[in-house]
Amino acid sequence: xxxxELIQKTxxxxxxxxxxxxxxxxxxxxxxAVIRQNGLxxxxxxxxxxxxxxxxxxxxxxxxxxxxxxxYPSPVSNADLDYTFPFQxxxxxxxxxxxxxxxxxxxxxxxxxxxxxxxxxxxxLATLLLSLTLTWLITKPLIQLGELGRRYLKLEKxxxxxxxxxxxxxxxxxxxxxxxxxxxxxxEQKQKKQEILNDMLHEIRTPLSRLRMATSLFEQDPxxxxxxxxxxxxQEFERMExxxxxxxxxxxVEAAEIQSEFLDxxxxxxxxxxxxxxxxxxxxxxxxxxxTPQIITATNRELLRRATExxxxxxxxxxxxxxxxxxxxxxxxxxxxxxxxxxxxxISTQDIEKxxxxxxxLSISRFESGFGLGLDIAKRAIEFNNGRLTLEKSSRxxxxxxxxxxxxxxxxxxxxxxxxxRDERTGHESITAxxxxxxxxx
Ligand SMILES: Nc1ncnc2c1ncn2[C@@H]1O[C@H](COP(=O)(O)OP(=O)(O)OP(=O)(O)O)[C@@H](O)[C@H]1O
Ligand SMILES: [Mg+2]
Numbered sequence: 001x002x003x004x005e006l007i008q009k010t011x012x013x014x015x016x017x018x019x020x021x022x023x024x025x026x027x028x029x030x031x032x033a034v035i036r037q038n039g040l041x042x043x044x045x046x047x048x049x050x051x052x053x054x055x056x057x058x059x060x061x062x063x064x065x066x067x068x069x070x071x072y073p074s075p076v077s078n079a080d081l082d083y084t085f086p087f088q089x090x091x092x093x094x095x096x097x098x099x100x101x102x103x104x105x106x107x108x109x110x111x112x113x114x115x116x117x118x119x120x121x122x123x124x125l126a127t128l129l130l131s132l133t134l135t136w137l138i139t140k141p142l143i144q145l146g147e148l149g150r151r152y153l154k155l156e157k158x159x160x161x162x163x164x165x166x167x168x169x170x171x172x173x174x175x176x177x178x179x180x181x182x183x184x185x186x187x188e189q190k191q192k193k194q195e196i197l198n199d200m201l202h203e204i205r206t207p208l209s210r211l212r213m214a215t216s217l218f219e220q221d222p223x224x225x226x227x228x229x230x231x232x233x234x235q236e237f238e239r240m241e242x243x244x245x246x247x248x249x250x251x252x253v254e255a256a257e258i259q260s261e262f263l264d265x266x267x268x269x270x271x272x273x274x275x276x277x278x279x280x281x282x283x284x285x286x287x288x289x290x291x292t293p294q295i296i297t298a299t300n301r302e303l304l305r306r307a308t309e310x311x312x313x314x315x316x317x318x319x320x321x322x323x324x325x326x327x328x329x330x331x332x333x334x335x336x337x338x339x340x341x342x343x344x345x346x347i348s349t350q351d352i353e354k355x356x357x358x359x360x361x362l363s364i365s366r367f368e369s370g371f372g373l374g375l376d377i378a379k380r381a382i383e384f385n386n387g388r389l390t391l392e393k394s395s396r397x398x399x400x401x402x403x404x405x406x407x408x409x410x411x412x413x414x415x416x417x418x419x420x421x422r423d424e425r426t427g428h429e430s431i432t433a434x435x436x437x438x439x440x441x442x
C-alpha cells in the first residue's frame with residue numbers, strides 16, 4: 001500500500017490502521033519520491049537499505065490539525081531519521097509525514113537478535129560443513145597419493161591401484177594417474193633390470209660349462225688334437241662376449257629397433273646341435289630336417305639361439321640315459337615348427353602349465369643343477385620374435401616342446417632391400433632386411 005493510498009483511505013474511512021505494517025519495495029520507492037520532493041536527504045542516506053530487501057521505516061502521518069492519523073513504529077532502530085515534511089493528498093488536504101527513530105520494542109528486538117544469532121550460527125555451521133567437505137575431498141585423496149609413494153618407497157609390491165582415486169576427472173585424479181604411471185614405469189624398469197641380470201648370469205653358464213667340458217676332455221686325453229680344443233675354447237669365449245653384448249644391448253634397444261634377419265633354420269640348428277652335443281657328450285640326439293636346403297624365417301638370430309639352446313639343453317639334461325632326444329623341423333604355410341622331444345618318467349599336465357614360471361622346477365629334477373629360468377628365458381626370446389612356445393606331454397613320458405616361428409616362403413621376393421653378410425669371427429652368414437618398410441611381410 002502506498003502512502004498516497006494510505007492517506008486516501010484514512011480520509012475516506014477515518015479509520016486508524018492496524019500495525020505493524022511492512023512497507024513493500026515499491027512503497028519505499030514512493031516514499032523516497034515524496035522525501036525527495038520535499039528536499040530531504042534520500043532514504044538510502046537515512047537508512048541502510050539492503051539490496052532488494054524490504055525495509056521497515058518508522059513513521060507517523062498527521063493531518064492539518066496536527067492530530068495523528070497513522071502511526072507505524074518499526075522494530076528496526078534507525079538512527080538520525082527524525083525528519084518531518086509536508087504532504088498534499090490528491091484531494092488537496094495537507095498532511096505532515098514524520099519519520100523518526102524508535103527505540104525497538106524489547107520483544108521484537110530480542111526476536112531480531114535471536115534471528116541474527118541463529119543466522120550467524122547457521123553460517124558457522126555451513127562454513128564448518130563446507131570446510132569438512134573440502135577436507136574430505138582434497139585431503140583424503142592426497143593422503144592416498146602419499147600412501148602410494150610410501151608403499152613404493154617401502155618396496156612393497158605395487159599390486160592394488162586405488163581405482164576410485166585414479167578414476168577422478170579432476171586435477172587430483174590426473175595427478176594420481178601420473179604418479180601411478182610413474183610407479184609402474186619404475187617397477188617395470190626394476191623388473192627388466194632383474195630379468196637382464198638373471199638372463200646374463202644364466203646364459204653365461206652355458207659357454208662356461210662347455211669350457212669346463214673342453215678342459216676336462218683335454219685333461220683326460222692330453223694326446224688328442226690340441227687345435228680342436230683351442231677352437232672350442234675360442235668359440236666359447238666368443239659366445240660369452242656375444243651374449244653379454246647382446247643382453248646389454250637388449251636393455252637399451254627397443255624391440256622395434258633390433259634388426260631382424262633371414263636365416264636358414266636347418267643350418268642354424270645343425271650348428272647349435274654341434275655345441276649342445278659337445279656339452280652333453282653322452283646324449284643321443286636324433287635330428288630329422290627336411291631336404292629343402294633353406295627354410296627361411298625372419299627373426300633375431302641371437303634370441304632364437306638363446307631360446308633353442310635352452311630347450312635343447314633341457315631335453316638332453318632331463319632325458320634318461322640311453323634314450324634319444326628327437327629334434328625335427330616341419331614347414332607349414334605361415335610358420336615353421338621346431339619340435340624337441342625327450343623321454344622321461346612322466347610329467348603331469350598341471351606341472352607343464354607351471355614350467356615356464358621363473359624359478360619353478362620339478363622335484364624329480366632336483367639332482368640336476370639349474371635355477372628354473374631356462375624356459376622363461378626361452379619363452380620371452382621366442383615371443384620377442386613373434387613366435388610361440390608350447391609345452392606338451394611327450395608320448396615317451398618326457399616333454400614335447402613346439403617352437404613356432406613366422407615363416408617366409410623361399411619363393412618370396414621381399415619388397416625391401418636386403419643385405420647379405422658374413423661375420424668373419426663367427427663364420428655366421430646372415431641376410432639383413434629393414435622390416436620397418438615391409439608392411440606386406442606376412
Ligand atoms: N625337456 C624336459 N624334460 C623334462 N622336464 C623338463 C624339461 N624341460 C624342463 N623341464 C622341467 O622344467 C623345469 C624348469 O626348466 P627350466 O629350463 O626353466 O629350468 P632348469 O632347467 O631347472 O634350470 P636352468 O635355469 O638351468 O634352465 C626343470 O627344472 C624341469 O623340472
Ligand atoms: Mg633349463
